[in-house]
Amino acid sequence: MLVVMKPQATPEEIQAVCRHIEQLGFRPHPLPGAQRTAIGITGNQGQVEPASLEELSGVAEVIPVSKPYKLVSRDVKEDNTIITFPGTNATIGGRDLAMIAGPCSVETREQAFAAAEQVAAAGAQFFRGGAYKPRTSPYAFQGLGEEALIILAEIRERFGLRIVTEAIDNEALELVDQYADVIQIGARNMQNYSLLRAAGRKRKPVLLKRGLAATLEEFLMAAEYIMSEGNYQVILCERGVRTFADHTRNTLDLSIVPAVQRLSHLPIIVDPSHGTGKRNKVIPLGRAAVAVGADGLIVEVHHAPDKALSDGAQSIYPEQFVELMQQSSQIAAILGRNVPHGIEITEAASVAH
Amino acid sequence: MLVVMKPQATPEEIQAVCRHIEQLGFRPHPLPGAQRTAIGITGNQGQVEPASLEELSGVAEVIPVSKPYKLVSRDVKEDNTIITFPGTNATIGGRDLAMIAGPCSVETREQAFAAAEQVAAAGAQFFRGGAYKPRTSPYAFQGLGEEALIILAEIRERFGLRIVTEAIDNEALELVDQYADVIQIGARNMQNYSLLRAAGRKRKPVLLKRGLAATLEEFLMAAEYIMSEGNYQVILCERGVRTFADHTRNTLDLSIVPAVQRLSHLPIIVDPSHGTGKRNKVIPLGRAAVAVGADGLIVEVHHAPDKALSDGAQSIYPEQFVELMQQSSQIAAILGRNVPHGIEITEAASVAH
């Protein structure tokens, strides 16, 4: 159920509708658009009597929603969601593409700083680096944990880069929320609903990776879990799906980008590193992702990939990242979009975070 | 690395080897076999100097292990793992097939008891029923939580059935461990490594369902996560994988049963309910699972499937379960196996649990 407010509805009228929805035992989700605000209604029971809402002041119409997803849908919010990072020029989902780069894992302070310096110089606005690594083997390197998060926070101070890093469980989530700018939920946890709900209770943007075998609907429903808890800042990420094809580690499904953009207002970016698993395919598929219309890229860059503790084979060299940035910028321009050159700190306070 | 003890090695010798392994900074996993004990060695670093171990008293040989899985492997433990339930005749992995049946979710006390009475009468030894449901939609019925666990415990008291139910996160795990006999990890959480580790620290058997897109190796490695924490009672479960085929909800991959049995000593059962998603396919595929050599079945049975809050379309009627039990019993006999008729409580104490 969706309540669409009149363009001229006042904040007070919107609040009154929300209170009324709560009194009915449901949960209101006010979603401001360019023209007017829509209020999504969620709750287990699913049966709302529209009549009582239609009569409230400032309400334009009440629309029953039949699709399983509500808050992620363009039916609820027509305009693209643009995620901003206060105190900086960085955005995700707007005209500017978001370029996120860095090593698979934070291995040492030196390694992370070396990568950060190079990706910042190449123009990335965001730094990625794993503190908690979900590895197939319990005996493989699992990440440095909070030690890595501290290094990442230092990188934000030093280079201004906004930090994207993965939370693998509720405990890690608390720490990631404390140190990072964007909370990543990995592909293997895309249907870890407990973690999705917990991320939904945070107020940092969440980067949600598509599961290895997730349909478009399941992907959107995972985002809906986060949004249903009140966190509307979700960034979707295509990172390859599992198929019979064996020339790449996963099959990068670029067609999901326009498919998501038709149905949802949420931004969607692409990970050509996990999407191919092979260094020599990252640049071509990264270019293709920009050309298909993605809102950004997340790329593994390592200053010495052959020595990486994880994912070395798919990490590109810093000079390759420079090339990818240049080509992405040129392709983006054709689509009327822009690859900004690096992060700008617009307020001193923001670095202190 | 695997230390194989001599058949005549004493418990003291085994303990001495374990202590030595710990002093080297690794973790020993003594795994007793019919003839002799093998000791698996795990630890992040991976480099053990075999010479120091070969000289210890009671050691027959030291074998380097190259496969990514160790504790799940027949290299470490040649004999089948047979999981027993003290105080009862129930086993999983031995000559007797384990028949696990019940509704998708525990909806009410009446509904659960109705199903339990009927599956117990038909000869099942185990009762399944969800207290925590991982649902694609945040707005769908999510299970009754602890209220359901209390009902399940009452069913154990009343019918003697051992209880299998899913834990979806660490919080639910604590409660499931307290109330149930087998902790289920669902397909969507097969690579939720944090949850796997936590389950590995419990001492109840864990039923691990194969992920929708999991390879055999990934499936075994998920079991390895649990075992690496010291819980060696893992039951694998095939429940269908995701493919292009659209005549069933998932494609039940029965070939993984003999594939697992070659590589691993762990029992493997089959879920024809989720594996097909269609009531009319549960009996044929259930029969096929027994014929392929599975160690048991887990089946959704509802006394009134059309009224089920979840998975009604794939739940069979109690009378269909009777038919499946009969046919399974006949097929099992051809393979030299047995479907016992129901649970027997061998000690009064066990019901008190």
Added chain:
Amino acid sequence: MLVVMKPQATPEEIQAVCRHIEQLGFRPHPLPGAQRTAIGITGNQGQVEPASLEELSGVAEVIPVSKPYKLVSRDVKEDNTIITFPGTNATIGGRDLAMIAGPCSVETREQAFAAAEQVAAAGAQFFRGGAYKPRTSPYAFQGLGEEALIILAEIRERFGLRIVTEAIDNEALELVDQYADVIQIGARNMQNYSLLRAAGRKRKPVLLKRGLAATLEEFLMAAEYIMSEGNYQVILCERGVRTFADHTRNTLDLSIVPAVQRLSHLPIIVDPSHGTGKRNKVIPLGRAAVAVGADGLIVEVHHAPDKALSDGAQSIYPEQFVELMQQSSQIAAILGRNVPHGIEITEAASVAH
């Protein structure tokens, strides 16, 4: 469009309806059932005016058919199609299971006779053996062609076994039709519509293998191509589909057996050799195929698999085939079916063929 005749309709009435359909520019397909005859109507245009047919003598009702398949459907023919082999007791689709066995390729007269002698002794009624092999590489052994067909015909003379062999193009089809008892269309040619049509113009039964990525509907539509040309003796064969799973060469999809049996009157058998690609999985999956309700098995048996020119790794030994026959027979009995022991020639003429 389907014309259902009254139970008491005379052959003359049926013929009159068929003539009327032809006059309308369509093609009639009379399909006799146990109770009454139905007449399928096919033709490119798709628009038939039912009124003119409903008025004809002997017509019970005219049913518009919305599914894309017609002649394969149980809507058109409710009773199972049972394919008989005149002069023998062999059938496919009836109470008796059809057991088809033999080497992947006919390599030499000695090799083929050695296999034939053993599979006949074990009780198979049908002999398989490739004369034309569709190989991934143009440089691999492609089969002996007509020389193999002559050997196969000798095997029929010598052992009474009915011959199943593949036609890979129209030229081979002419020869296979001349020498064999069942024309096989391979998985790679399942959508070679030109070959399907040509096979539809023959009057020998056609064994149609499911394509590697064929949905149930596409599989049935391929059979429809054959039937639309007037050859109603089609045997479907599941032989594994391509998925991400890598522990077997293909993923054997046994759920398609009950799915086909609900929708279609055609018999369906299973090939556990190609379905798994591994010798040690042929017996378990062969048993499972019988248990799921398949109408027969087609199995690769080689007297010396390690020397086979093709598919040696998935060919079982003759003694393994004996074991499979025994277990299949026992499982079939549980389902009220029968594995006859071998072929019986009921008329001298039939061997002369």
Added chain:
Amino acid sequence: MLVVMKPQATPEEIQAVCRHIEQLGFRPHPLPGAQRTAIGITGNQGQVEPASLEELSGVAEVIPVSKPYKLVSRDVKEDNTIITFPGTNATIGGRDLAMIAGPCSVETREQAFAAAEQVAAAGAQFFRGGAYKPRTSPYAFQGLGEEALIILAEIRERFGLRIVTEAIDNEALELVDQYADVIQIGARNMQNYSLLRAAGRKRKPVLLKRGLAATLEEFLMAAEYIMSEGNYQVILCERGVRTFADHTRNTLDLSIVPAVQRLSHLPIIVDPSHGTGKRNKVIPLGRAAVAVGADGLIVEVHHAPDKALSDGAQSIYPEQFVELMQQSSQIAAILGRNVPHGIEITEAASVAH
């Protein structure tokens, strides 16, 4: 086995080596490169004694080839294969991208000419249009056959466009070879080895579409079948593969473009129409295909898609094709490539063909 000639080897020396290979009972395939000629050796037996070849005049070295594909491999021919169309400026595989456009099927002379006029005006050099349609249903429109081929030949005369059309069997192949400029082998026939061999005996370029479930190796081996018969002008085409994903008809696997380019000298183009099955995804995925480095696009364009007899839902409007051409041209420039504006007839004779 591969014989690499010295850069200064004379045509006579090359011929002498070829004759020697033939005398050994094998088949030589001389493949001229920019620097020097390599001679591939094919033949069923596979065992060549290199010593006798190394001693011949002009031979630089003899290299055993272990990969299953030979003639398609860059090991045999390092330089890209560039296919030319005498009498025109059209090429496939060079710096210029090949833009192939037109309706799914030739339906009428008017419809085909309307589409041809518009795609020629937009700058395409090639016209596609089906005369023989492989349809899932035997009752669907199957194409106009030779009547369509005659219309296509008229379109070449009128607009200069080179003609690409599919051959579905040997009979159609003879006619397509007679009328068209490029023989298309469809996805469903990718492993119809009989048809591949027949196409290999023609001297027109062959456009080979990837099968729905074909691995990279199988795709290259299908091209090898054509080349092994002496036709070295093969163009590969990615057109989507079958996966679980249901938001597009097929999953377009753009990563195969750089994967093919590493292993093979053959050109590879992309079909975003079949690759997505949805009109609104053709332009974004077409752009992505150019960005990933494809050698061209093949696109379904219909002047009135809603009235198309086949594939209307995935055909784009002529004005959309103009937009795709413009964006492709801009992206190609970034990669140092070029989208030429339309076909130029360089010799009067060529139109007469």
